[in-house]
Amino acid sequence: MALTWSLERSALAPPPASLAEMVRPHRDVCDFLERYMARLVEAAGAGGGWVRLDDVGILSVERADGQMRLDWRRPRPAGGRRAGTAAIDLPVIYGDAAIGALGLTWGDGGRRDRAALADCARQIAFLVKRYDVCRWARDRLGRSLRLVGVSQPIQDIEIFVEKAAHSDLPVLLRGEFGTEIPYLAAAIHCCGPRRDRPFVQVDCAHPAGSPESWFTQAEDGTLFLSDIDALAPALQTALPRHMQSRLGHWLDVSRAGRVRVVASSAADLRGLVEEGRFSRPLLAELDFLPVTVPPLRARPADIEPLVIAALERHDYQAGEKIGPEALALCRAYSWPENAYELERVIARLAVMTGSGPIGPEDFRRHAPWLVPALAEGPAIEPAGDDWVRSAMRKDARALAGLHPNLRKAVLYLADHYAEPIRLDALARQAHVSQSHLSFLFRSGLNMSCKSLLAGIRIERAKELLAEERHQPVTEIALRVGFADLSHFEKRFRREVGLSPRQFRRMAAA
Numbered sequence: 001m002a003l004t005w006s007l008e009r010s011a012l013a014p015p016p017a018s019l020a021e022m023v024r025p026h027r028d029v030c031d032f033l034e035r036y037m038a039r040l041v042e043a044a045g046a047g048g049g050w051v052r053l054d055d056v057g058i059l060s061v062e063r064a065d066g067q068m069r070l071d072w073r074r075p076r077p078a079g080g081r082r083a084g085t086a087a088i089d090l091p092v093i094y095g096d097a098a099i100g101a102l103g104l105t106w107g108d109g110g111r112r113d114r115a116a117l118a119d120c121a122r123q124i125a126f127l128v129k130r131y132d133v134c135r136w137a138r139d140r141l142g143r144s145l146r147l148v149g150v151s152q153p154i155q156d157i158e159i160f161v162e163k164a165a166h167s168d169l170p171v172l173l174r175g176e177f178g179t180e181i182p183y184l185a186a187a188i189h190c191c192g193p194r195r196d197r198p199f200v201q202v203d204c205a206h207p208a209g210s211p212e213s214w215f216t217q218a219e220d221g222t223l224f225l226s227d228i229d230a231l232a233p234a235l236q237t238a239l240p241r242h243m244q245s246r247l248g249h250w251l252d253v254s255r256a257g258r259v260r261v262v263a264s265s266a267a268d269l270r271g272l273v274e275e276g277r278f279s280r281p282l283l284a285e286l287d288f289l290p291v292t293v294p295p296l297r298a299r300p301a302d303i304e305p306l307v308i309a310a311l312e313r314h315d316y317q318a319g320e321k322i323g324p325e326a327l328a329l330c331r332a333y334s335w336p337e338n339a340y341e342l343e344r345v346i347a348r349l350a351v352m353t354g355s356g357p358i359g360p361e362d363f364r365r366h367a368p369w370l371v372p373a374l375a376e377g378p379a380i381e382p383a384g385d386d387w388v389r390s391a392m393r394k395d396a397r398a399l400a401g402l403h404p405n406l407r408k409a410v411l412y413l414a415d416h417y418a419e420p421i422r423l424d425a426l427a428r429q430a431h432v433s434q435s436h437l438s439f440l441f442r443s444g445l446n447m448s449c450k451s452l453l454a455g456i457r458i459e460r461a462k463e464l465l466a467e468e469r470h471q472p473v474t475e476i477a478l479r480v481g482f483a484d485l486s487h488f489e490k491r492f493r494r495e496v497g498l499s500p501r502q503f504r505r506m507a508a509a
Contacts (some may be wrong), residue, residue, distance in 0.1 A: 015233065017487070018104065024347055024469070026131075028131065028134070028135075028412055029053075029056060029131040029135075030056065030057075030059075030340055031134075032071050032122075032128075032131060033051055033053075033056075033059050033128075034059065036051075036124070036127075037049060037050075037051055037059055037061045037070070038061060038068045038070065040120060041061050041063055041068065041104065042063070044104055044106075044112075044113075044117070045106070046063070046104040046105060046106050047062070047063055047064075047105050047106055048060070048061050048062040048063055048104070048105045048106075049061050049099065049102070049103055049104040049105060050101075050102075050103050051101070051102050051103075051124065052092075052100045052101045052102075053092065053099060053100035053128060054099050056099055056100075056128075057070070057072050058071065058073050059071070059072055060072075060073065066462050069388040071502050072169065074279060082248045082350050087103055087104065087106070088103060088104055088112060088114050088117050088268050088290045089101060089102075089103035089115055090102050090103070090114070090118050090121045091121065092122075092124055092125050092128075093122070093125060094125040094126070094128075094129060094162060094191075095162050095163075095165065095166050096166075096189070096464050099125060099128075101121075102117065102120065102124060104117060107491075109355035115212060116179055116247075121413060124473075125288070126155075126158045127160075127185070129162075129187070129191055132145065132190065132191070133145060133147070133183065133186055133187045133190045133259040134146050134197065136190040137183075137186050137188070137190070140199060141186065141199070143180060143187050144310040145183045146183070146309070146328075147180060148189075148302070148306050148309040149252050149299065149301070149302035149305055149306065150193065150301055150302065150305055151163070151300075151301040151302045153294040153298065153299050153304060154299065157180075157184065157291065157293060160289075160291045161184060161188055161191060162191065164289050164291075165188050165189075165190075165191035166191075166192050166193070166194075167289065168260055169246070169288040169289050170246075170260075170261040170262070170263070170285065170286045170287075170288045170289065171261075171262045171263070171288070171289045171290075171291070172186055172264075172265070172269075172286045172287055172289065172290040172291070173185060173262065173263070173264040173265075173290075173291060173293065173380065174264070174266075174269075174290060174291065174292045174293065175264070175266065175292060175293030175294075175340055176266055176293075176295045176336075176497055177266055177337055177338065177340070178296075178335075178337040178338030178339050178340035178341055179266045179294075179295060179296075179339065180293055180339060180462075181226075182226075182429065184291075184293065185187070185222075185224045185262050185264065186199070187225075188222070188262055189221070189224075189260070189262070190220040190233055192260075194220065194221050194222055194260060197220045197221035197222070198217060198218050198219065198220070198221030198222070199218075199221055199222050199224065200217045200218040200221065200222070200223050200224065200390060201224040201226055202214050202223065202224065202225050202226065203226050204225055204226060204227045204228045204229075204231040204235075205227050205230035205231075205232045205366070207231070207232075207235065210238075211235065211238050211241075211242040211388065212237045212242060214242075215242050215259050218259045219258055219259060220258050220259070221259065221260070222259070222260045222261075222262055223259050223260070223261050223262070224262045224263075224264075225239075225261065225262070225263040225264070226263075226264050227264060227265065227266065228264065228269075228282075228286070229265040229266070229272060229278060230267050231278075236278065236279035236282050237279060237282075239279075239282055239283050240279070240285050242284050243252060243259075243261060243285055244259075244373070245469075246285065246288065247285065261286065263286050268499075268502040268505065270283070270284075270497060270506075271501065271502050271505050273349045274505070278394050282313055286447060293396060295299040295335075295338055295497050296334075296335040296338045296339060297334040297335060297495075298497075300331055303325055303327075303330050303331050303335075303342070304331070306339060306342050306343075307322060307327060307330050307342065308322075310342065310343050310346040310347065311346060312348060312456075313405050314346075314347050314350055314351075316350050316481065320357065321350060321358055322357065322358045323355055323357055323358075323359070325359065325360050326357075326358045326359060326360065326362075326363065329360060329370050329371060330342070330346075330370070331446075332372045332383065332446065332447075333369075334368075334495075335467045336494060336496065340349040345367050345370070348366055348367065349362055349363070349366055352365075352366050366375075378466040386398075386430065387445050387452060388411075388452065388455035388456055389459070391410050391411070391413060391452065391456055392414055392456055392459060392460070393413045394411060394414055399411070402444050402445075403440050403444055404434075405430045405431060405432045405440060405442040406430070406441065406444045406445070407435070408429060408430045408431070409427075409429065409430040409437060409440070409441075409447075409449070410452065411428055412426060412429045413426070413428070413449070413453050413456060414456065415454060417453060417456045417457055417460065417480065417481055418457070418460075418479060418480055418481040419481065420481070420483075421453060421456070423438070423449060426449060453481075454491055454495075455495070457480040457481045457482060458480075458495045459475055460480045461480045461482075461488070461492065461500065462496065462507075464476045464479065465500055465503055465504045465507060466508075467502070469504060469508060473485070473489075473500045473504075476500070477489075480489070488500070488505065
């Protein structure tokens with residue numbers, strides 16, 4: 001859980017806390033709030049504060065003589081402040097409804113920033129909901145579903161859940177294997193008015209029963225159709241007739257109007273419709289509230305929190321178990337199976353290293369594909385989107401801080417990306433040895449020459465696919481420097497999350 005997420009971004013920010021403390025799995029929401037409020041009072045230079053949350057209680061914090069006194073109570077302290085103090089008191093809002101309040105009190109001094117405190121109140125609402133969903137999933141589904149992350153895409157996803165949860169419209173969750181789709185499906189149900197009603201999940205690849213039985217089980221609740229792209233054609237045809245048609249395609253089924261439908265897919269459903277492999281009427285009825293869960297490679301800020309949370313979940317102290325070098329290797333990998341793969345790898349490394357810390361040698365021994373220099377075949381390189389864009393724009397400001405020889409190499413790649421470029425030839429252009437050029441790429445860009453070149457080619461291919469919609473994909477692959485169409489398609493899918501044809505269709509939509 002992202003403890004003090006908002007504090008790290010607000011004007012109230014204290015000296016940076018360790019990321020381990022921000023994302024460690026706290027015992028419960030009360031434990032989280034105690035740590036959060038103590039940090040907030042200290043950061044703001046306040047004399048005290050309180051947070052009141054429905055169904056949780058009221059936590060009062062008082063600072064005196066360098067000590068924090070925390071007190072849980074049911075009734076709110078009269079007036080919420082002591083005589084002679086100033087206070088800011090703001091609502092904690094989720095889904096356009098107040099679920100509590102947050103306040104700070106000051107004597108003399110302190111940083112009275114109402115806007116920053118409002119930001120903290122907003123983030124508290126989201127963070128408390130993470131715990132709420134986790135508790136609901138544990139009680140109702142028998143498993144723990146937790147959302148971990150501090151990136152902007154994760155914040156955008158939480159805003160989507162907040163809005164979608166209070167609607168009855170169908171939701172379509174799109175994302176690669178291993179992304180946080182199960183959590184989002186549960187959160188949309190848990191954070192809305194149906195949370196105490198049935199939540200029924202159907203594995204569309206191996207469904208049990210019929211659509212009629214699914215809707216009967218989910219009556220007044222939520223029906224989650226997982227991997228709906230894998231549903232058999234006959235069931236794709238039958239399913240819409242059991243749904244409430246919001247487009248007027250057929251008369252409503254009486255029970256259908258009482259079931260909220262959430263579906264997920266890792267495939268491009270529009271592309272499947274065009275290929276005749278998915279039902280157009282079914283997609284039309286599902287595609288009201290679509291959202292795409294970004295892959296982990298597009299959320300580098302979330303990798304470290306996920307690593308730390310995975311270690312804590314397996315009863316290891318993250319600060320003792322993993323250091324900067326190991327975390328750098330994690331950030332340099334694209335995680336094609338996203339959070340699922342990260343969880344497996346970190347758990348394996350934690351167990352195999354025993355009581356000692358995880359180091360680079362442990363990656364080489366137990367997860368060598370995370371170390372590009374040792375992997376066989378094309379290396380899976382770190383996400384370097386910023387450097388790719390800077391190279392393509394020849395951004396003088398961004399490139400100015402690079403070693404002069406590295407800058408020459410980067411600019412050469414930007415001009416000659418479509419040509420077959422060997423490392424020895426590039427080294428001659430940069431006037432350095434091959435080994436030293438490789439070192440400059442790693443130390444200066446945290447990526448290899450091959451990765452930067454491939455990134456430039458893929459970005460240029462994306463531009464051409466969007467601009468020249470009638471140009472064959474094979475021709476575009478050749479124009480950007482990929483002689484092998486199969487390699488181009490694999491690399492494109494790995495970097496973008498879609499095939500070139502799927503990307504072109506989405507760009508044209």
